[in-house]
Amino acid sequence: MVDSNYILRFLSENLMKVSKPARYIGGEYNSVVKDLANKDYLRIAFSFPDVYEVGMSHYGLEILYWLANNLDFVYAERVFLPWVDMVEMMEKNDIPLFTLESKTPVYKLDVLGISLEYELSYTNVLKLLELSRIPLRARERNDNHPIVIAGGPVTYNCEPIAEAFDVIYLGDGEVNLEKMLRVIYETKGMNREERLKLLSKIEGIYIPLFYEQEGRKIIPKYDFAPSKIRRNILKDLNSVKPPVKKILPHVESVHDRGVIEISRGCTRGCRFCHAGYVYRPVRERDADQIVESVKELISNTGYDEISLLSLSSLDHSQIEKIVDKLMEELKDKKISISIPSTRMDAFNIKIAERISQVRKTGLTFAPEA
Structure with a gap:
């Protein structure tokens, strides 16, 4: 069985065989560690579908990480796409993608959030899902799989990769992130489709499974799905304090x-x-x-x-x-x-x-x- 101890043992035996091993160890200054033994958290992995030093430079991921971890019912961790040598090593040893903070396999979490910043990352998204042992298409997932959420500027034209996501969040994360996570937390154990129905009622949430293509239009399959999705807009930037405890990466990031x-x-x-x-x-x-x-x-x-x-x-x-x-x-x-x-x-x-x-x-x- 693959658990955090199994992954730690794999890392101790193989880290020196890959380039920049510090990408995979976690434990950076200012990273968040919560006691998992005494509370049933909503477990989230926030992911940037690129290597560690690129993802650690992404300000949007930093905002979401701190917003989520400030909620008392959430434990948010980070995951990035390994470099090709580490991918080969993980596949050879049958190791799934894991979080940096707790070394938990991503498929064991409740939510996987993926930032879509540019279209050229689409293939990286698919590789990230494959390494995480999560089916590539939302319709192939069952109640035991994490809910896979997309956010970021590319979500405004997401149809080429929409099938990969259970939920697509449009707009500023500060507006409805807490509401979305609370619904997911309070519906743990429920049928996956029922959970997605409840999420579809939140402003700025698009559930691709509830829509179909008709000609050049995307239209709802069901009456309960909104015909238009309006993005979330944070009206007052001063209402949300910016992150002031930036995680200090072990490897020099692109914007250090x-x-x-x-x-x-x-x-x-x-x-x-x-x-x-x-x-x-x-x-x-x-x-x-x-x-x-x-x-x-x-x-x-x-x-x-x-x-x-x-x-x-x-x-x-x-x-x-x-x-x-x-x-x-x-x-x-x-x-x-x-x-x-x-x-x-x-x-x-x-x-x-x-x-x-x-x-x-x-x-x-x-x-x-």
């Missing part, structure tokens, strides 16, 4: 720095930009909350670089105030600020001079915007 989201959405509406449409409307986080969150993040992680995340950071209406306040706090500590996304017409020499006082950091320009 502290991150605070300062706004969501974009004012520009460029026709070629997918994100500019799916993250509408523009919502800004207040300057004071940003500064306090940055201070907490630094205290909890020790990062010496902070990134102000947004689709167009310099378009924030309080950007000069934010930079000035942060430089007052961070300059003497030799902590730098980076601006990850900047339109050419929004570039500000004054701000560039301010953030370069500590050391030269990155400015990412979008000349096509």
Whole structure:
């Protein structure tokens, strides 16, 4: 029988045979460990269908991880797609995909949440399900399989891979994540189809099994399924505190720095930009909350670089105030600020001079915007 002890033994015997073994050990600083012996949690694996160092850079996964673990009835863990050498080793030894925190096989959990950020990850999603020993199609799953949920920007045009998911969540996770997880928790032991019916009543939830294609349209099969799914929109970004206890990865991640989201959405509406449409409307986080969150993040992680995340950071209406306040706090500590996304017409020499006082950091320009 495959359990956490079996997986730990496999890791101890095989880790030195694969590249970057630290990808698979878990136990990072700030990761969440809960006592599973004394409480019946809703067990969730949040997954980014790529390797560890890519997935650990994904801010959306970080938000969901902390939102879920702040709920007293939920234990959320992480799982990423292993590199090819580890995939071969796992398949050779008949080891299923497992969570980083508790080394629990994914198929033993209640929920598997998968982030869909780009269409080229579709094949990775299928490999992740295969390694997890979960049937690839939702209609082939029974009551004992985890409920497989998709979220992220690609869900707005999800039909090419919709059959792989029991539930597709549209929009901002902060809005109805708790409601969705509570329904799943309170219906444990019920028939799978009945559980999905209850989930379909939540705003922004699409259950592909309850729909069919008619010509070029997707229409409900049943009267209880809504004819239109409206995405969840977080109206006030200040109503939800950003994550300030970033997990510090064992392997250098793609974006190895502290991150605070300062706004969501974009004012520009460029026709070629997918994100500019799916993250509408523009919502800004207040300057004071940003500064306090940055201070907490630094205290909890020790990062010496902070990134102000947004689709167009310099378009924030309080950007000069934010930079000035942060430089007052961070300059003497030799902590730098980076601006990850900047339109050419929004570039500000004054701000560039301010953030370069500590050391030269990155400015990412979008000349096509």
